[in-house]
Amino acid sequence: xxxxxxxxSIVDATGRMLAKYTPREKINWGRLGVISVPSVWLFVFFFxxxxxVFKISFAESEIAIPPxxxxxxxxxxxxxxxxKLSLANYIFLFEDALYxxxxxxxxxxxxxxxxxxxxxxxxxxxxxxxxxxxKRNLLLMLVVVPFWTSFLLRIYAWMxxxxxxxxxxxxxxxxxxxxxPLIMMQTDFAVYIGIVYAYLPLMILPxxxxxxxxxxxxxxxxxxxxxxxxxxxxxxTLPLAVPGIIAGCMLVFIPAVGEFVIPSLLGGSDTLMxxxxxxxxFFQNRDWPMAAAVATVMLVMLLLPIMLVSDGxxxxxxx
Amino acid sequence: xxxxxxxxxxxxxxxxxxxxxxxxxxxFDDFTAxxxxxxDIYKEExxxxxxxxxxxxxxxxxxxxxxEEPTSGSIIIDGVDMAGIEPWNRPVNMMFQSxxxxxxxxxxxxxxxxxKREGMKRxxxxxRVNEMLGMVQMSEYGKRKPNQLSxxxxxxxxxxxxxxxxxxxxxxxxxxxxxxxxxxxxTQFELMNIQDELGVTFVVVTHDQEEAxxxxxxxxxxxxxxVVQVDEPQDVYEYxxxxxxxxxxxxxxxxxxxxxxxxxxxxxxESKEAGCxxxxxxxxxxxxxxxVSVAIRxxxxxxxxxxxxxxxxxxxxxxxxxxxMGSLSVYRIKLEGGxxxxxxxPNFSRDMGTRLTWEENVYLYWDVDSAVVLTA
Numbered sequence: 001x002x003x004x005x006x007x008x009s010i011v012d013a014t015g016r017m018l019a020k021y022t023p024r025e026k027i028n029w030g031r032l033g034v035i036s037v038p039s040v041w042l043f044v045f046f047f048x049x050x051x052x053v054f055k056i057s058f059a060e061s062e063i064a065i066p067p068x069x070x071x072x073x074x075x076x077x078x079x080x081x082x083x084k085l086s087l088a089n090y091i092f093l094f095e096d097a098l099y100x101x102x103x104x105x106x107x108x109x110x111x112x113x114x115x116x117x118x119x120x121x122x123x124x125x126x127x128x129x130x131x132x133x134x135k136r137n138l139l140l141m142l143v144v145v146p147f148w149t150s151f152l153l154r155i156y157a158w159m160x161x162x163x164x165x166x167x168x169x170x171x172x173x174x175x176x177x178x179x180x181p182l183i184m185m186q187t188d189f190a191v192y193i194g195i196v197y198a199y200l201p202l203m204i205l206p207x208x209x210x211x212x213x214x215x216x217x218x219x220x221x222x223x224x225x226x227x228x229x230x231x232x233x234x235x236x237t238l239p240l241a242v243p244g245i246i247a248g249c250m251l252v253f254i255p256a257v258g259e260f261v262i263p264s265l266l267g268g269s270d271t272l273m274x275x276x277x278x279x280x281x282f283f284q285n286r287d288w289p290m291a292a293a294v295a296t297v298m299l300v301m302l303l304l305p306i307m308l309v310s311d312g313x314x315x316x317x318x319x
Numbered sequence: 320x321x322x323x324x325x326x327x328x329x330x331x332x333x334x335x336x337x338x339x340x341x342x343x344x345x346x347f348d349d350f351t352a353x354x355x356x357x358x359d360i361y362k363e364e365x366x367x368x369x370x371x372x373x374x375x376x377x378x379x380x381x382x383x384x385x386x387e388e389p390t391s392g393s394i395i396i397d398g399v400d401m402a403g404i405e406p407w408n409r410p411v412n413m414m415f416q417s418x419x420x421x422x423x424x425x426x427x428x429x430x431x432x433x434x435k436r437e438g439m440k441r442x443x444x445x446x447r448v449n450e451m452l453g454m455v456q457m458s459e460y461g462k463r464k465p466n467q468l469s470x471x472x473x474x475x476x477x478x479x480x481x482x483x484x485x486x487x488x489x490x491x492x493x494x495x496x497x498x499x500x501x502x503x504x505x506t507q508f509e510l511m512n513i514q515d516e517l518g519v520t521f522v523v524v525t526h527d528q529e530e531a532x533x534x535x536x537x538x539x540x541x542x543x544x545x546v547v548q549v550d551e552p553q554d555v556y557e558y559x560x561x562x563x564x565x566x567x568x569x570x571x572x573x574x575x576x577x578x579x580x581x582x583x584x585x586x587x588x589e590s591k592e593a594g595c596x597x598x599x600x601x602x603x604x605x606x607x608x609x610x611v612s613v614a615i616r617x618x619x620x621x622x623x624x625x626x627x628x629x630x631x632x633x634x635x636x637x638x639x640x641x642x643x644m645g646s647l648s649v650y651r652i653k654l655e656g657g658x659x660x661x662x663x664x665p666n667f668s669r670d671m672g673t674r675l676t677w678e679e680n681v682y683l684y685w686d687v688d689s690a691v692v693l694t695a
Contacts, residue, residue, distance in 0.1 A: 215417065215419065217415050217417055217419040218419050218421060218422075220384075220386055220406070220413075220415070220419065221413075221415055221419035221420075221421070221480075222421075222432070223405070223406040223407045224384055224385075224406050224407070224411070224412055224413045225407075225412065225432050225433035225436060225480070225484065226407045226408075226433055226436035226437060226484065227407055227432070227436050228407055231436060235432075236421060239423045240422070240423055
């Protein structure tokens with residue numbers, strides 16, 4: 001749940017970054033009123049639930065409903081209010097290799113998948129941005145269309161493709177490229193495929209927005225000044241697409257880190273991702289405080305770099 | 320810019336053109352944007368391609384830069400056929416109408432862009448760029464980004480960027496289009512100075528006849544993809560070769576008529592519209608009785624309350640409308656036959672009382688060498 005609401009906050013943050021070209025206006029009450037709606041929404045549905053999770057992370061696991069201890073204890077006889085904060089969860093989290101490995105492996109898988117997504121999405125976004133205006137909307141529609149099907153169903157469909165007896169193996173064997181079916185399911189490879197496939201639209205859309213804004217005469221100007229197409233791409237197209245690249249990468253990387261469905265359906269038992277650990281803590285071990293601590297650390301871990309990037313962008317803009 | 324005493328290159332016998340455009344045609348699907356254009360442009364010329372929108376002038380310029388390939392015909396720059404040569408390998412630089420400054424680079428880096436592609440050393444780039452910044456009077460703005468500059472400043476940066484590689488041929492697409500009037504005049508003269516200084520050959524595309532008149536050594540007027548007249552500015556203005564050119568450049572009054580007398584060095588035209596016999600003292604190639612137009616510029620018509628002592632080129636009319644524009648006044652006069660004629664007169668006198676005014680009956684007349692007969 002925290003990853004989902006986190007995504008909204010990322011969208012908000014990247015929106016701020018993309019909007020940096022609009023001039024600043026005087027703050028007025030109408031504007032404040034408009035802003036307050038999403039602010040209240042975010043406060044109630046993101047910040048408050050986060051506080052609850054944060055609180056639980058300092059509790060102790062108990063066999064009860066809910067399965068954790070109260071932080072505050074009111075002793076009526078002695079009129080004594082005691083607050084008991086357990087840091088054990090956090091200490092355990094940093095001592096047990098399982099969690100750190102899971103964090104690291106999640107970041108690694110999400111990072112690699114994000115880079116692959118970027119490489120796949122860039123030419124697609126470029127093509128859409130450079131196609132005739134009346135075709136652009138159709139192409140964008142095609143990018144978004146998969147969202148109309150359930151996410152879960154689409155991942156299941158991939159199982160059908162990647163299976164030992166799946167479509168890909170059957171096809172390859174029919175052409176005679178391979179004799180033995182390839183083992184693709186329950187591997188990291190399948191996880192990458194799943195993440196790249198599922199998050200591709202989230203990368204294409206911001207890239208498209210950045211590329212579509214670009215004036216094509218800039219490329220002509222560069223080539224006129226002696227830049228080969230490769231040089232024009234590196235010196236002009238790429239730097240101008242940076243806001244889109246950052247936005248797209250964040251939109252893909254952050255939910256991918258906490259991804260649960262894809263690694264559990266497509267990945268093997270050795271595919272360690274923090275989303276699965278979180279799930280196991282909550283539902284297998286019913287250790288809510290531990291799960292809450294895992295979620296809190298993940299949030300801080302993801303939020304810090306974003307804030308740094310966003311801050312850096314703002315400073316660059318001011319310079 | 321051109322010294323009157325020297326014969327201009329394009330009139331010299333056997334001069335080798337720097338840029339040759341030979342029978343160039345460009346078709347987009349079934350639309351012909353440029354139709355069999357041939358032009359010879361000489362070194363250190365400032366050649367203006369003048370035409371309305373859709374006349375093919377920009378397409379022609381883009382073919383010189385290499386952004387478009389001619390459907391047929393060839394472009395030869397300094398003796399080298401440009402067929403198949405990519406834009407980045409051409410000895411040509413272009414200043415874009417939108418300036419096309421790179422928004423993520425500083426003014427300095429924008430100008431240095433071309434030199435960096437050549438792999439020039441840092442120190443050398445620095446000296447060259449600073450020199451160029453000084454020339455366009457932008458030395459203090461090297462660290463700014465394009466969006467922190469005014470329109471005029473951007474235009475200077477664009478010019479500096481196009482000149483930094485010392486191209487043999489500089490192409491300018493509506494260079495002054497986005498500037499206000501005062502800035503335009505300033506930059507026009509600056510452009511001419513730069514051209515004198517660097518000895519670059521300029522090809523300028525514009526739809527603005529005033530810009531073409533002040534800038535150009537020669538003007539090529541384009542219409543529907545064809546070059547209809549190539550001449551020095553004053554010749555294009557004073558001796559247009561067609562109704563289109565006469566009408567496109569400056570304003571003109573045209574009288575339809577029939578040739579009644581065709582001598583080697585004079586023509587008499589009978590015009591119902593004018594209501595009198597028109598006499599022009601230059602010969603034309605025409606059949607007897609051919610339909611022609613007599614074109615006369617508004618400033619060449621004289622206006623008077625009293626009847627002048629000439630019978631030809633003398634019309635009668637009534638002042639329909641007038642506009643005082645400071646240095647001159649514009650009159651719209653309705654002739655007896657119903658045709659309207661436009662006249663401009665310098666305001667010699669400050670006294671408003673003696674001036675012609677609305678509803679006055681006047682005579683219009685002009686000298687025998689003021690008008691032009693147009694057959695095309």
